[in-house]
Each structure stands twice: as C-alpha cells, then as structure tokens.
Amino acid sequence: MKNLLKELVKFMQLGARLDLKVGALENILSLTGSNDGLEVVIESDDILKALVTLSNDSAAVIAKDAFLTLINISSLDKGASKLINLKLETNSLIEKSSPNIVIVCLQQISNPESELADPACMLLSNLTRPISLCDKIVDTVLSSNVTFDQLINIFTKNEFNKKGHKLHYLGPVLSNLSQSSLVRKYILDSTKCVIQRLLPFTEYKDSIVRRGGIVGTLKNCCFEEEFHKWLLSEDVDILPRLLLPLAGNEQFDDEDMDKLPLELQYLPDDKMREDDPDIRKMLIEAITQLCSLKENRVYIREKNTYVILRELHKWEKDREVLLACENLVDILIRTEEEINKDNIKDAEVPVDLIEKFEKMDKEFVEDSS
Template sequence: MEQAGLLEALLQVSTDEASTREITEELSHYFDILTGVIVESAQSMSSSALSSDRMFQLSIKCLINFCANEVLALQLFNSCDEQRREKFLGALISLTLSDAEGDIKTLTSSLLVNLTVVSEWAAALCDKSYVTSIYKKVATKRKPSRTELQFILNLTAISKMRQCICDELDCLSLLVCLLRELNDASSRLSIAGIVKNCCFEERYHGKICSDEEDILCNLLVVLCGPEDNIDADDLLNLPPLIREAYHSQTVKRESDTSVKFTICEALMQLCSTEVGRSHLRRLRAYFILRELHRHECAVEGRIADAQKEQKRVQRILIFTIEQIVDQLLCEEADRPRGLRSLRDVSVDAEVQNRLEKAKDDYLNVA
C-alpha cells in the first residue's frame, strides 16, 4: 500500500476505538511513520506549502485522533527516541507560532493540546528554551484561541512552567484581563485554571499578590454582580478597579459555574500562606465573597431537586466560597506560630475522616 493510502486508512481507523484496539501492537510502528512524515515535511517545506500538503495533514489528523486517548499519547511518547521527540515537537511549535494560513495552525495546536495532557509530553516541552516564547506569544494576543489557552493550561501542570509564568507576571496580568472580554467559556476556564495552577507555587504568592500586577483585582471583579449589596463605606474601601466597576454599573458576574469555581480554587490556594490571606483581606475580598455566596445560594434554591448533579456542583462552589471566608475571618494570631503554609499542617486520620464526612454530608443531595 502506498504511503498516502496507508495514512488514509490510519485516519479512518483512528476515528474508531474498536478498530484502534485491533492494531494496538502495530501502533508504535505506525507512530514512527506518522511522526517521520511530520518531521521530514517540516524540514523540507515552507509553512505555506505544508498548509496544503495532503500527507502532512493526514499525519497530523491521525495523531490528533489517536492522542485524544491519553494511553496512546503516552505510547507515542515512549515509542519516540529523544531526538525524534525533539524534532517532532519543534515542527509542531514552529508551525503553531508561524504565520501559516488555513487550518494547519489549528491542527498543530490541537495535537499539542492532546499531547500535553500527558505529563511526559508537557515536561519535555517545558525543558525547551522556547517555551517562554510560546507563552508570551499566546498571552500577548488580543484574543488567544481556545486551543492555545488550553495548551498553556496543560503546560502549567508542570512546576517549571508555573515558575516561568510567575517570574514574568505581566503576561499573566494580560491573560486575567481577558476574563471580562472573552465570550468563550472554555477560554475563560483555561485562564482561570492557569492562575489557579500558578497559585500552587507558594514562594511566588508575594509576586502574585503585587498591587502592580492587579491580578487578584481582575480575578475578584468577575465574581461581582450588579445586584450586590455593599454599603457605601465598605464600597469606598474596595480596590479602585472594583469600586469603579460598581460605580459605573459595568460589573457583570461570571456566568459559568466552572469558571467561578476555578477562580475560587485559586483564591483558596492563596489562603494557604499568610501573604495570600493578608492581601485578600486588604482587598476587602470578604465583601465580594459574601455577596457571591448570597447569589450562589439563591441560584441553588432555583435548581430543581430532580437536577441532583447540577445541585451538587452548585453546592461545591458554595462550600469553596465558605472555606475561603473561614480562612479570611480566622485571625493570624490564632494560627500556630511559625507555620509557613497550611499545607504543612498535619491532620490525623480520624480528624481527616470526620472532615471528609462533614463535607460529603453537606454536598450530597438527597
């Protein structure tokens, strides 16, 4: 079978899970062919020529389909030697960052998204010197694509990438500002996820909480709504960005529950350190969270009892808001001395079980 015919057949197989299982033992061989086509084509052809090259596009599409399965994405990683992986990733990145027209950039970025769900691929990319350039190019776009943002989110599963972002927070600030501008909920969720993952890097909490970056103000403002009831004196103490949004009546609460939950998870991560908690108190986050809690409780009340999963998801959001508020209300003097992070607190098994049971009892919908 000529190579084009083989690739056509592989593309058809890649769309069917049962057919893919039948060729599991031969997949490493086919992966070698597919990555070989991509590497050799990228080395010998311009990006504009690749946009219309049938063999190249077939190879990319096959790998997108196969690597939607994490097990197969890992198999692809293990079947490539280091040199092939480097050339393969280099070809994909080069095209993703190029000015190529047509579907080719969407295809290559989609493949990168599927690959980097697997930590081995994500770590391999984060070891490359060009990873900072990739992030900066995406973050400084007026409207990054959904796949570009998902790709960066996947990379932030790796500590090295999170540190890279936290070392230059101006780009993260640009991304967070897009939370109020992007219509696509998936894109907003990716941005919220990037921030949340960066908040796991506790030694950067001081930078993330910098007033110069306004990252937290831009996170908090999307949790505000026009129906919030904050009295005039408390309103005056809110950060200027949030206060002006209330005064100009431009506040619009994030509509997607997953995005709100992810933002709250980021705030909860910041509450693990004193610097994070103290900064949230200075921003008067309590008043915003109080109004958010009131709003989300009202939303829960409107969800029919029969919609158990939706009700449970809503309760998880409410529970997380309450956890943040509890951390902010607890005085620092009441905490153990010398405690650097709440993650350092040891909880015995019995207490842990009681806490988990209390949480489950709260979240479970009868």
C-alpha cells in the same frame, strides 16, 4: 484490524501517491473515531510513526488528516504517552525518520501563515495534559527553535495567524505546561512581565478554552508560595483579576464598596459572573492558595474579598464550587488568633469542618449517582 493496519501503513509514506495517502488516512481517521479502533491504532508504532511523518506532509489535505487523527489518539493519556515516547529511528516502511511531534506542533503554531495552527494547538494541548509527560515536553521546547517568550508573544498578540486561526488552545497548553515548576517560575519571573500579560484573559469573552487555560495557569502559579506577596502587590495586583469573574452586579453599601479593589467597585448592571463552574472553582482555589501566609490573608481580608464570596455563595448552584467557596470563606472569617499559624498549611483543620465537608462530599456523590 491489525492486518488492515499493516496494509495501510505501506501507503502512508511521504512519496506515496496522493490518492493512496488520502485513502489510507481516511481509514485510520475513521478507526480512531471508536474506542476499539483507537486502542488498536495506539498499539501500532508503525502507524504512529507514519502519522507523525505525514503531519509534516507538503500536501495540506494529508497533513490536516494526520493532525486530526493524532488529536484523537492523544485524547487518551496512553496515546499521548506513546506519541511522546516514540522511537524515531528510520523504519523500513517509512522513507525517513519521523520528526518529533512536539517540534512539528511548535513549527505550525509559530508560523503566521500556517493553515494547521489550530489543530497543532489542540494536539499540543492533549500531549501536554498528562503530568507525567510535562517535563519531557518542556525539555523539548527548551531545545527547539521556538522559545517560551515566542509562545507568550504568539498567545497575547491579536490575530497572530494570518489564515484566521485563533490559537485559543494555546491557553490549555500554557496551563498544562505550568504543571512544571520550571515553567511556573518562568511565568513568575519579575523581569519578564509574563503574568501581567496573561491576567486580562481571565475576562476573555470570546473563548472559554482560552479563558479557562489562563485561569488554570494562574492557579498553578499560585502554588509557588514564595511569589505570593509579589503577586498581590501593585506590581501584579492579581487579586482583582481573580475576583472580577466571580462578581455579579450586586451593589454594596458605601463602607463595603470603599474596601473593595477599585476594579470591583460600582460594577455595571449587566455584569455577569463567569458561567463555567470549573473556571469559577479554579479562581476560588487560586485565591485560597494565596491565603497560605498570614500577611497575605490580612491583605485579602482588607480588600473585602468576603463580600464577593458571600454573594457568589448565594448565587452558586454547583456543589463543588460551593465547597471550594466555603473552604475559602472559612479561612477569611476566622481570626488569626483562631488560625494560630503563620502558614495555614501547617494548621490542622477543625473536626467540625472536616465532618461538614465530608457530609457535603457524600451528598454530592449521592446526587451525582
């Protein structure tokens, strides 16, 4: 197989005949469809450089197959790392230096006439997933001609791409990039109004990818404790956006209803909960992060968060979501005298709860095996 790759790379040059490039790329794309083939391709720097170069080919059929192959390669953390860390000097088998793959993706994504915008989003989503690559990619974006402001504008603009590409995978890209403290603080900059523009996508029905990406972004941003009070304030009002996907069509008595945020009062009969358990879990974990400090816990209790979680717990079937829900409920039903810490992260978890959660974890593992 290695000898085959050496032969194929000769035809993977920008100036090669179109039919030869097509044939070579079809073979490489086919190889990356199997684990064994993928492993061999990842080890060939010459092939990787050629693929990155051809992703910028003027022939759409070539560039598309190059992108699809790169998406397969970057599905493995090892492949993503190799692509990001490729040495881009001119290779004797390739006509010119390979362009930076992150820059190539950004150029396609930011071009409203691009016919490769969705594959570029998918590739960038894969590349940004490993946390070990995040800071390097953030540095590349900062040095590029495409700013974070532009990426947010592209993501939030309806039908930015004129060729019908939806750019849903920009959601996971933002979630992955928000593993970086630098990106989180950009999103949370009160002068930019970024997070307020992202909040409506927690209820975006047309794409679980976009919706999940933004919920992941919000969850990551909730790790920035210094912004919690602002996030819960009227300036952002994040709590209803996190709770609404967790709510069903239950009706509460007037006293409970009046305590809920306005957005969660008198929901329609056809109101459905978020149907993806991973997203439900991230929403609960985001609220849990917001409970770090006493004044925020008091506020979240006052907004009757408990009753939404109570009904969710009755309905929930996923064990991991149930565990996250019970963890949050435990925080909310305990008095501040029982917690006895301003920052709950400084508090010790009671032994009985540790035993309870360990038992649930064990049962979950046994049920999964």
